Amino acid sequence: MTAAFGACRLPPEIPPMPSAVAVEPRPANFVRTDVLPVRLSAVEGKPGVLVENAKGGKRWFEAEGSFVRSSSGERANSFTVEPENALRGLRLGDRSYRGELRIEARDAGGLRVTNHVPLEAYVEGVVAGEVVLWSAEPAELEAQAIAARTYALESLTRRPLAPFLWDDTRDQAYRGIFLPSNDGEVKVALKLARAIEATEGMVLRRAGALYDSRFHASCGGHTATLGDVFPAESVIFDGSVPCAPCRAIGALERSRGEDRGKVAWRAHFDNARLDRLARELRIGDRLQSLRVSRMDAHGRWIAVECRGDASSRTIEWNELRRLLDAGVLKSGVVHVTSPAAGAPITDGLTIEGVGRGHGVGLCQIGAHALAVDGSSASQILAHYYPLAQLDSLSPSGREPVE
Numbered sequence: 001m002t003a004a005f006g007a008c009r010l011p012p013e014i015p016p017m018p019s020a021v022a023v024e025p026r027p028a029n030f031v032r033t034d035v036l037p038v039r040l041s042a043v044e045g046k047p048g049v050l051v052e053n054a055k056g057g058k059r060w061f062e063a064e065g066s067f068v069r070s071s072s073g074e075r076a077n078s079f080t081v082e083p084e085n086a087l088r089g090l091r092l093g094d095r096s097y098r099g100e101l102r103i104e105a106r107d108a109g110g111l112r113v114t115n116h117v118p119l120e121a122y123v124e125g126v127v128a129g130e131v132v133l134w135s136a137e138p139a140e141l142e143a144q145a146i147a148a149r150t151y152a153l154e155s156l157t158r159r160p161l162a163p164f165l166w167d168d169t170r171d172q173a174y175r176g177i178f179l180p181s182n183d184g185e186v187k188v189a190l191k192l193a194r195a196i197e198a199t200e201g202m203v204l205r206r207a208g209a210l211y212d213s214r215f216h217a218s219c220g221g222h223t224a225t226l227g228d229v230f231p232a233e234s235v236i237f238d239g240s241v242p243c244a245p246c247r248a249i250g251a252l253e254r255s256r257g258e259d260r261g262k263v264a265w266r267a268h269f270d271n272a273r274l275d276r277l278a279r280e281l282r283i284g285d286r287l288q289s290l291r292v293s294r295m296d297a298h299g300r301w302i303a304v305e306c307r308g309d310a311s312s313r314t315i316e317w318n319e320l321r322r323l324l325d326a327g328v329l330k331s332g333v334v335h336v337t338s339p340a341a342g343a344p345i346t347d348g349l350t351i352e353g354v355g356r357g358h359g360v361g362l363c364q365i366g367a368h369a370l371a372v373d374g375s376s377a378s379q380i381l382a383h384y385y386p387l388a389q390l391d392s393l394s395p396s397g398r399e400p401v402e
């Protein structure tokens with residue numbers, strides 16, 4: 001970690017949006033780092049959308065075959081809507097967005113809306129979506145801002161065919177502009193703005209390239225290696241590290257028998273749900289047993305064997321989480337199952353573990369605890385991304401595609 005915090009300052013105004021941003025095809029050999037395209041999941045496929053605070057007032061758009069029709073009667077392949085006031089942004093549903101909104105018709109029907117948002121405004125909206133702001137320490141917000149900025153840009157360099165980010169957990173939770181509604185939230189908004197300003201343009205790199213700076217809510221005691229958890233994106237190095245705060249919180253919650261703590265969890269699936277899983281996996285009509293078939297070096301479940309009444313299949317743990325409900329089956333750090341691994345399932349399956357999310361990269365609960373104990377953002381990042389260095393984005397406003 002070499003760069004100094006607080007060396008950069010935000011310009012006093014939001015930079016003007018280049019008018020050609022939404023219509024100019026992006027050359028395939030670089031991604032822009034000044035403005036990011038973010039697909040808004042809440043309106044994906046909707047037949048119509050209302051955009052407020054636009055230049056000229058409210059505008060309604062609806063899909064008409066492969067075209068979009070606006071409330072002013074115009075019909076076009078796409079519309080790019082600019083805000084009346086850059087700071088207040090555009091209103092869509094219960095959220096507001098800086099930059100522009102591009103509205104197109106989807107081949108699959110309905111509309112798609114993409115927010116072409118200035119980088120730092122995007123990072124602010126992600127930190128607001130990913131961190132519990134009221135209790136957050138400045139160093140934790142700064143570390144999250146650098147991780148989120150790097151993750152977004154690095155992801156885009158790997159997506160030349162689909163150069164956009166989703167605004168949900170498929171990429172990062174992005175909530176648009178954080179608009180305070182009371183005095184307490186005004187203080188929170190100032191704290192958030194300071195963290196973005198203090199880290200403007202700062203990213204993590206390894207050997208000069210943007211780092212794959214994933215993050216998650218809680219590692220459960222030890223973070224995971226990217227190549228273990230996401231084998232399709234395998235890398236040869238091991239960036240996993242111990243996380244004392246998660247280990248301590250998880251152990252305390254388990255000793256108290258908590259099954260819905262900050263770190264500890266318990267999930268139960270009844271026979272009907274498990275039998276549906278067996279049919280989804282095409283291993284029969286009944287799930288007879290489940291056992292771990294591969295773990296990482298620290299006990300995190302990576303793959304499991306699902307045995308049905310017709311056959312068995314080994315699948316990635318992440319796939320099982322997705323099929324059964326990742327909101328309930330919270331991580332791969334499993335401590336105990338009932339019945340025990342491989343034993344016949346007769347009355348449902350209970351799984352207990354610790355952690356939230358995939359476990360790769362920065363652990364948000366750990367980062368919060370380190371910040372409370374006085375660690376700086378660069379120390380937090382050095383702990384969770386031991387192979388990366390802190391650096392600045394190129395002033396050219398572009399990064400090469402991998």
Ligand SMILES: [Zn+2]
Pocket residue numbers: 218219220221222243245246247363364365366
């Ligand atoms: Zn942790």
